[in-house]
Amino acid sequence: MNSIPQKIKIKDIAEKAGVSAGTVDRVLHDRGNVSDETKRKIQAILNEINYRPNHYASALASKKVFVFCAVIPNCEPGGYWELVEQGLLRAEQELYDFKVVVKVYHFDQYSPDSFAEAMEAVLQQTPVPDAVLLAPLYKPKTMIYTKKMEEREIPYVFIDSRVEEANPLAFYGQDSLQSGYLGAKLLFSQCSDTDKIAIFSFFDPGQTLSNQIALRMDGFKSYVSKNNLSCKIVRGTLSANDQEENVSMMKKLFKENPDIKGAAIFSSRAYVVAGFLEKYKLNHVTMIGYDLLEKNVKYLKNNTISYLIAQRPEEQAYKGIKAFSEHFIFKKNVPQINYMPIDILTQENIKFYLEQSQ
Amino acid sequence: MNSIPQKIKIKDIAEKAGVSAGTVDRVLHDRGNVSDETKRKIQAILNEINYRPNHYASALASKKVFVFCAVIPNCEPGGYWELVEQGLLRAEQELYDFKVVVKVYHFDQYSPDSFAEAMEAVLQQTPVPDAVLLAPLYKPKTMIYTKKMEEREIPYVFIDSRVEEANPLAFYGQDSLQSGYLGAKLLFSQCSDTDKIAIFSFFDPGQTLSNQIALRMDGFKSYVSKNNLSCKIVRGTLSANDQEENVSMMKKLFKENPDIKGAAIFSSRAYVVAGFLEKYKLNHVTMIGYDLLEKNVKYLKNNTISYLIAQRPEEQAYKGIKAFSEHFIFKKNVPQINYMPIDILTQENIKFYLEQSQ
Numbered sequence: 001m002n003s004i005p006q007k008i009k010i011k012d013i014a015e016k017a018g019v020s021a022g023t024v025d026r027v028l029h030d031r032g033n034v035s036d037e038t039k040r041k042i043q044a045i046l047n048e049i050n051y052r053p054n055h056y057a058s059a060l061a062s063k064k065v066f067v068f069c070a071v072i073p074n075c076e077p078g079g080y081w082e083l084v085e086q087g088l089l090r091a092e093q094e095l096y097d098f099k100v101v102v103k104v105y106h107f108d109q110y111s112p113d114s115f116a117e118a119m120e121a122v123l124q125q126t127p128v129p130d131a132v133l134l135a136p137l138y139k140p141k142t143m144i145y146t147k148k149m150e151e152r153e154i155p156y157v158f159i160d161s162r163v164e165e166a167n168p169l170a171f172y173g174q175d176s177l178q179s180g181y182l183g184a185k186l187l188f189s190q191c192s193d194t195d196k197i198a199i200f201s202f203f204d205p206g207q208t209l210s211n212q213i214a215l216r217m218d219g220f221k222s223y224v225s226k227n228n229l230s231c232k233i234v235r236g237t238l239s240a241n242d243q244e245e246n247v248s249m250m251k252k253l254f255k256e257n258p259d260i261k262g263a264a265i266f267s268s269r270a271y272v273v274a275g276f277l278e279k280y281k282l283n284h285v286t287m288i289g290y291d292l293l294e295k296n297v298k299y300l301k302n303n304t305i306s307y308l309i310a311q312r313p314e315e316q317a318y319k320g321i322k323a324f325s326e327h328f329i330f331k332k333n334v335p336q337i338n339y340m341p342i343d344i345l346t347q348e349n350i351k352f353y354l355e356q357s358q
Numbered sequence: 359m360n361s362i363p364q365k366i367k368i369k370d371i372a373e374k375a376g377v378s379a380g381t382v383d384r385v386l387h388d389r390g391n392v393s394d395e396t397k398r399k400i401q402a403i404l405n406e407i408n409y410r411p412n413h414y415a416s417a418l419a420s421k422k423v424f425v426f427c428a429v430i431p432n433c434e435p436g437g438y439w440e441l442v443e444q445g446l447l448r449a450e451q452e453l454y455d456f457k458v459v460v461k462v463y464h465f466d467q468y469s470p471d472s473f474a475e476a477m478e479a480v481l482q483q484t485p486v487p488d489a490v491l492l493a494p495l496y497k498p499k500t501m502i503y504t505k506k507m508e509e510r511e512i513p514y515v516f517i518d519s520r521v522e523e524a525n526p527l528a529f530y531g532q533d534s535l536q537s538g539y540l541g542a543k544l545l546f547s548q549c550s551d552t553d554k555i556a557i558f559s560f561f562d563p564g565q566t567l568s569n570q571i572a573l574r575m576d577g578f579k580s581y582v583s584k585n586n587l588s589c590k591i592v593r594g595t596l597s598a599n600d601q602e603e604n605v606s607m608m609k610k611l612f613k614e615n616p617d618i619k620g621a622a623i624f625s626s627r628a629y630v631v632a633g634f635l636e637k638y639k640l641n642h643v644t645m646i647g648y649d650l651l652e653k654n655v656k657y658l659k660n661n662t663i664s665y666l667i668a669q670r671p672e673e674q675a676y677k678g679i680k681a682f683s684e685h686f687i688f689k690k691n692v693p694q695i696n697y698m699p700i701d702i703l704t705q706e707n708i709k710f711y712l713e714q715s716q
Contacts, residue, residue, distance in 0.1 A: 178707070355696075
């Protein structure tokens with residue numbers, strides 16, 4: 001750690017191996033036309049001197065433009081997927097000097113067909129993308145396209161959730177089961193074991209409840225059963241579009257169950273429930289929610305939501321694109337399964353997470 | 359975001375401005391000898407085309423070796439400062455191609471004189487370091503050396519804590535007051551407002567209680583008073599070296615106060631207390647602690663410690679060195695005050711923080 005790095009030049013290696021610099025260069029860049037014996041000799045010298053190729057220099061000198069496509073749901077302003085898009089943009093900007101372009105394709109998150117259309121468009125584009133990052137919300141459709149990409153040798157990265165049967169270059173996302181389990185622990189740190197708890201979810205017309213939300217719910221239930229809690233759970237179903245209907249549903253639910261002490265919701269839209277709790281002054285209800293949306297943070301700051309559990313969507317997307325640059329440009333191995341930390345956010349620590357640039 | 363970046367060449371800018379490429383180059387690198395009018399004209403074109411200089415290429419071409427010194431306490435294996443040193447090493451490795459060397463100087467964290475000696479050695483080394491990263495544990499001594507560095511125009515970065523009167527290039531660390539406040543909130547989410555709480559601290563021979571630990575304690579007390587808690591607090595003083603003495607002290611404390619329900623310690627060595635609680639089966643005592651040391655994590659995993667509050671020491675050091683490379687090599691502005699997130703760790707989410715490479 002304390003010595004000045006000595007830059008080792010290709011011609012020094014060539015001299016040591018008794019071959020030409022061109023031969024060393026061919027071995028370094030795996031361009032063939034070198035005998036196995038010479039290859040072994042050069043490799044031994046490279047290992048001995050702990051040679052590290054300067055991928056920066058060769059990438060900067062290269063004229064190759066890399067096109068990485070990203071397939072994600074439509075970005076509502078202030079919504080979850082906008083944070084993902086910000087991460088894509090940050091990675092693209094950082095890799096500007098290496099001629100990386102990120103092309104974003106959107107789909108309707110409630111429509112598997114829309115996802116398929118976006119994937120078709122990606123695979124039909126010219127030039128063929130070098131790699132594809134996708135949020136695999138729908139497993140059967142995802143499997144169709146991961147198979148196609150594998151046939152065409154296009155590496156792909158999953159973010160948000162993953163399909164276990166596929167073989168991505170990498171996955172960046174949360175362990176959803178564990179994040180649901182932790183949600184229950186945090187809620188019951190504020191509620192008693194016997195309290196009545198309301199769990200809210202959005203009505204899903206296609207019965208295609210996303211993998212992630214279903215797993216969080218399972219994790220929550222698993223905490224309750226593992227700890228033998230005798231809490232009572234009531235369910236509330238929200239509409240994605242009709243806020244008036246949501247208000248009447250919640251009014252009815254809390255009127256019929258005045259003893260509700262806790263509330264949980266496993267999608268990113270905790271603010272729909274928190275807004276109701278605040279408006280109707282249900283201060284005695286402890287609430288937990290997921291994801292660092294501006295609209296959720298507002299209710300965390302005023303303590304309507306006690307705990308938010310976050311999963312760094314911006315970082316998932318950023319790291320997903322960076323995985324491609326590690327693979328293609330810097331020739332490094334990328335770990336395949338990368339769980340993001342399950343961040344616990346409260347009134348007290350939220351501002352430091354918002355300040356973090358990365 | 360969707361267009362292929364067109365690389366703009368200096369000769370294109372020169373043509374547009376009606377000057378030579380050499381003149382554009384002089385403006386880009388601020389080398390003078392160009393009339394104000396020409397400068398303005400070229401600057402206008404650069405702004406118009408949103409020109410971004412390729413600092414990678416010029417840094418790689420440069421023969422300048424950067425020597426960044428780091429002044430931190432001695433690293434005990436598995437201790438807090440070892441994590442800091444890992445961050446320094448990671449930054450050095452990442453910046454290898456840019457000829458960056460990180461030289462680490464250690465001092466005895468219980469001796470202000472030892473800190474001063476390390477700083478003297480840094481400032482007397484040849485060549486003079488380009489920049490210095492330091493953990494300013496002792497304010498008066500720190501002020502002496504920050505003044506010297508300012509006189510010699512050596513930029514410096516604080517990690518861990520900061521001295522407000524100094525003017526570092528950047529600071530990376532925790533808001534210690536707030537982390538103490540949050541510690542209290544988490545402890546009282548498991549204890550009742552009227553419980554008896556034990557607070558442990560290490561005996562400090564020089565009465566030089568570090569700024570950070572003192573602030574965490576203040577934050578803890580501020581939570582108690584703001585929420586009008588009527589808890590009773592008892593204090594235990596630990597020895598840094600004599601573990602037998604610590605055991606007798608804790609035996610006595612818990613015997614005299616069998617109604618202690620909670621425990622807190624504001625230094626990184628929660629494991630000293632947690633080990634006692636586990637050995638003597640004081641399962642009814644809820645404990646919170648600080649910092650992601652292996653020895654603390656062991657007790658978090660088996661739930662002897664309910665919550666650990668962490669501050670990413672590895673990342674502080676990494677970002678501190680990266681701040682120098684941003685400043686010197688990539689010519690970017692670095693924000694001066696950078697609070698790290700106050701991470702809340704539990705049995706349930708710890709493994710994902712340990713998995714994070716950064």
